[in-house]
Amino acid sequence: MRRGIWIALGATAGVGGMLVFSKRASAASTVSPPSGTSLPTIDLAPLPRAGDVKGDLSTNWGNTPVDLRPLFMLIEETSRIKGAGRLLSAFASRESSYVTTAQNGNAAAEQDERDDSRTAYTNNKGRNPPLRYGEEAAAFGSGGLFGQLAPYFLWTGVPELGKNAPLLDAPPSLMFQPRAAGFAAAVYLQRLLTQYRVDDHADLKVGWANPGLLGKGRGSAKYQEVRARFLEDAKKVGIDLADTATIPTKLDTSAWPGVAAVFAGLVGELPRELV
Amino acid sequence: MTVDLRCYGDDIQAAAAMLPDFELRSPAETASWYLREWQILAEALGFAQQLAAAPRAVPTTADPATAMSLAGLAAFERALRAGRPGVSESQARVQSAAIEAMAAGGAARGELWRVTIDPTTLPTGACFAEGGRSLRAFYPDTAPGYFRDGWSGPPPRAESACGWETPLVLHLGTFPWVYSSRLGDVGPGMRWTSTATQPALEGLQAVASLMEPATNLRQDARQVAAIYRHFIAHTAPLVAALPGFEAGRPVAGRLYRRGRYLYVHQGSLHVAGLDGPRGHLAATAYNYILRRFAVFFAVRRAAVRALPGLAGDVQRAARSSADPCLRQQAEEVTRAS
Numbered sequence: 001m002r003r004g005i006w007i008a009l010g011a012t013a014g015v016g017g018m019l020v021f022s023k024r025a026s027a028a029s030t031v032s033p034p035s036g037t038s039l040p041t042i043d044l045a046p047l048p049r050a051g052d053v054k055g056d057l058s059t060n061w062g063n064t065p066v067d068l069r070p071l072f073m074l075i076e077e078t079s080r081i082k083g084a085g086r087l088l089s090a091f092a093s094r095e096s097s098y099v100t101t102a103q104n105g106n107a108a109a110e111q112d113e114r115d116d117s118r119t120a121y122t123n124n125k126g127r128n129p130p131l132r133y134g135e136e137a138a139a140f141g142s143g144g145l146f147g148q149l150a151p152y153f154l155w156t157g158v159p160e161l162g163k164n165a166p167l168l169d170a171p172p173s174l175m176f177q178p179r180a181a182g183f184a185a186a187v188y189l190q191r192l193l194t195q196y197r198v199d200d201h202a203d204l205k206v207g208w209a210n211p212g213l214l215g216k217g218r219g220s221a222k223y224q225e226v227r228a229r230f231l232e233d234a235k236k237v238g239i240d241l242a243d244t245a246t247i248p249t250k251l252d253t254s255a256w257p258g259v260a261a262v263f264a265g266l267v268g269e270l271p272r273e274l275v
Numbered sequence: 276m277t278v279d280l281r282c283y284g285d286d287i288q289a290a291a292a293m294l295p296d297f298e299l300r301s302p303a304e305t306a307s308w309y310l311r312e313w314q315i316l317a318e319a320l321g322f323a324q325q326l327a328a329a330p331r332a333v334p335t336t337a338d339p340a341t342a343m344s345l346a347g348l349a350a351f352e353r354a355l356r357a358g359r360p361g362v363s364e365s366q367a368r369v370q371s372a373a374i375e376a377m378a379a380g381g382a383a384r385g386e387l388w389r390v391t392i393d394p395t396t397l398p399t400g401a402c403f404a405e406g407g408r409s410l411r412a413f414y415p416d417t418a419p420g421y422f423r424d425g426w427s428g429p430p431p432r433a434e435s436a437c438g439w440e441t442p443l444v445l446h447l448g449t450f451p452w453v454y455s456s457r458l459g460d461v462g463p464g465m466r467w468t469s470t471a472t473q474p475a476l477e478g479l480q481a482v483a484s485l486m487e488p489a490t491n492l493r494q495d496a497r498q499v500a501a502i503y504r505h506f507i508a509h510t511a512p513l514v515a516a517l518p519g520f521e522a523g524r525p526v527a528g529r530l531y532r533r534g535r536y537l538y539v540h541q542g543s544l545h546v547a548g549l550d551g552p553r554g555h556l557a558a559t560a561y562n563y564i565l566r567r568f569a570v571f572f573a574v575r576r577a578a579v580r581a582l583p584g585l586a587g588d589v590q591r592a593a594r595s596s597a598d599p600c601l602r603q604q605a606e607e608v609t610r611a612s
Contacts, residue, residue, distance in 0.1 A: 043527070043541070044541075047541065047542075049318065049323070050324050051327060057323075058321065058322070058324070058325070058354045058357035059357045059358070062359075065460065065543045065545035065546055066318075066320070066321040066559075067318075067544055067559070069321075098543055098545075098546045099528065099542070099543075099546055100528055100541055100542045101528025101541075101542065173527075176527040176528060176541065177527060177541055
C-alpha cells in the first residue's frame with residue numbers, strides 16, 4: 001500500500017492520477033526526524049507472542065516469520081475478519097519484506113515518495129481533522145510493515161471516529177511500531193471490503209495499492225499487473241490462497257467490532273500527551 | 276557441591292553460566308527449568324502453541340527431563356503435521372534412515388552433536404530418486420562456516436550414485452541448523468518433512484536427548500566445546516559491532532546485543548541478522564544456536580553434580596569416559612558423595 005492509497009480511509013477525498021505501485025521498501029533503519037523538529041518517540045507494547053493469540057500459527061503461513069505470525073493473527077482476531085492474518089502477511093512480504101521499520105522516502109532517490117505523501121497531505125488536510133505532525137507526515141513518504149503512506153496512516157479511523165480518531169496527534173514514525181501499523185492495516189482492510197467491489201483476494205491487494213483500480217481502473221493493465229504480482233507473492237511466501245480453512249473465499253466483515261475496539265485490542269493506549 | 280567446567284576452559288564455564296543452575300534431584304526445580312527451555316525452543320521453532328497445549332504429565336516416566344522431552348517432541352510433531360511437506364516422500368525416507376543410523380553411531384561414539392559418516396556406507400547411499408535421477412538427500416557441508424573451517428574429509432570409499440564426494444556431516448546438536456553454513460531464518464532441518472515421514476522429528480530428538488542427563492554425559496563435551504569456540508570466534512566480532520541494548524530509548528527495528536543474545540526492538544529476529552566472512556547468520560539462528568550450547572553445558576553441570584544418583588550404567592560411562600575432564604569430575608563427585 002503506497003501511493004494513492006488510504007483514500008477511502010481519509011474519509012471523503014480521492015487522490016487522482018496517482019497510480020504508482022509497490023516496490024519493496026528500501027531501508028530497515030528508522031527515520032531521522034526532519035531537521036529542526038523534535039518528534040516524540042513512542043514505544044508501544046512489544047510484538048505479541050504465540051500465547052497471546054488463539055488462532056493456528058502453524059497452518060498455511062508459508063515462510064511468514066515465526067515471530068511475526070502472532071501479530072498477523074492478533075490483527076485477524078481483533079478485527080474479527082477471518083483470513084486477514086495470512087493475507088496481510090502476503091501484503092507485508094511485498095510492502096516491507098517483513099521489515100517493521102521499512103521506509104520509502106528516507107533515501108535521496110525516493111523524492112517521489114515524499115512528493116506523494118506531500119500531495120496526500122495537501123489535498124486532504126482540508127477535509128480531514130488536523131494532524132499535529134502534519135508537515136512531518138507530508139515529508140515522510142510511506143513505510144512500516146504494510147507500506148502505509150504517512151498522512152493516511154495518521155488519519156486512520158476518521159470516517160468512523162472523526163476528530164476522535166486515535167492517531168491524529170501521533171508522529172508518522174509511529175508506523176514503525178508494528179502494533180500501530182497492524183491497527184491501520186486492519187481498518188484499511190475493513191474499509192476496502194465494505195466500500196469497494198472486491199471480487200477476490202487479489203482484488204484486495206489491488207485496493208491496497210490503489211483503490212481507484214477497483215473502480216474505473218478495474219481491468220486495466222495496472223490492475224492486472226498488481227493482481228499477478230500478488231499471486232506471485234503469495235506463492236513465493238508459501239501461503240495457499242485457496243485454502244479456505246484458513247482464508248475464506250470471501251472475507252467477512254460482519255463481526256467488525258469498530259475502530260475503537262480494534263485500536264484498543266492492538267495498540268492499547270497512546271501516551272496521554274498524544275491523545 | 277559446585278561443579279566446575281573450567282577443565283574445558285573458562286569460556287565453557289561461562290557458557291554454562293548463561294543459564295540458571297538447577298538441581299536435578301529436585302523434581303520441581305528440574306521440571307521448571309526444562310519447561311522454560313522447551314518453551315524458548317518452541318517459540319524459536321514455531322511450535323509454542325502445540326507445546327502449551329501438550330499434557331505435561333507422562334504416566335510412564337517419573338523423570339521430569341524425559342517427560343518434558345516427550346511432551347516437546349509430541350508438540351513438535353503436531354506442528355510438523357500442520358505444516359506443508361518440505362521434501363518428497365522418497366527424500367524423507369532416505370533422510371530418516373540416515374539420521375537414525377548416524378544418531379545411533381554418533382551417540383555410541385559420544386559424538387552425537389556433530390555426526391559424520393561416509394554416505395556410501397549407508398544402505399541408501401544418502402541418495403534418493405526423483406525424476407529418474409539420483410540426488411543427494413542432504414547438503415554436502417564442506418565449505419568454511421560457523422561451526423568449522425572448510426573440510427572435505429576423506430572421500431567416500433565407494434562410488435556414490437548421487438555424486439557424494441565428501442563425508443555426510445550433520446550438526447544435530449543445533450538442529451534444525453544442521454550445516455555449518457545456511458544459517459538463515461529457518462533452519463534447513465525444518466524442511467525435512469513429508470506427508471508420511473518426519474526426519475525433522477528425529478533431528479529434534481537428538482537435541483532433546485542431549486538435554487537429558489544420560490545422553491548429555493555420554494556426549495564428548497570436548498567436541499561441543501570445540502564447535503562452540505569456532506562459532507564464538509566467527510560471530511564475536513560481528514556481535515561486538517552491534518549497539519548494546521539499554522532500556523529507556525531503544526530504536527524500533529534496530530538489532531542490539533542484549534546480554535549475550537541478539538534482540539530486535541519492535542521487529543523480527545527472523546528478518547534481522549549478522550553478515551560476516553562466513554556468510555549470513557539470522558538473528559534467530561544465532562540465539563537458538565548459542566542457547567543450545569548453553570543448555571548443553573548447563574545440563575552437563577547439573578548432571579555431573581547429580582551423578583551419584585543417576586543409573587549405574589551412566590555412572591560407569593562417566594567414570595570410563597574418554598574425556599579426562601569428565602572422568603575427573605566423576606571421581607570428585609563420587610568422593611564427595
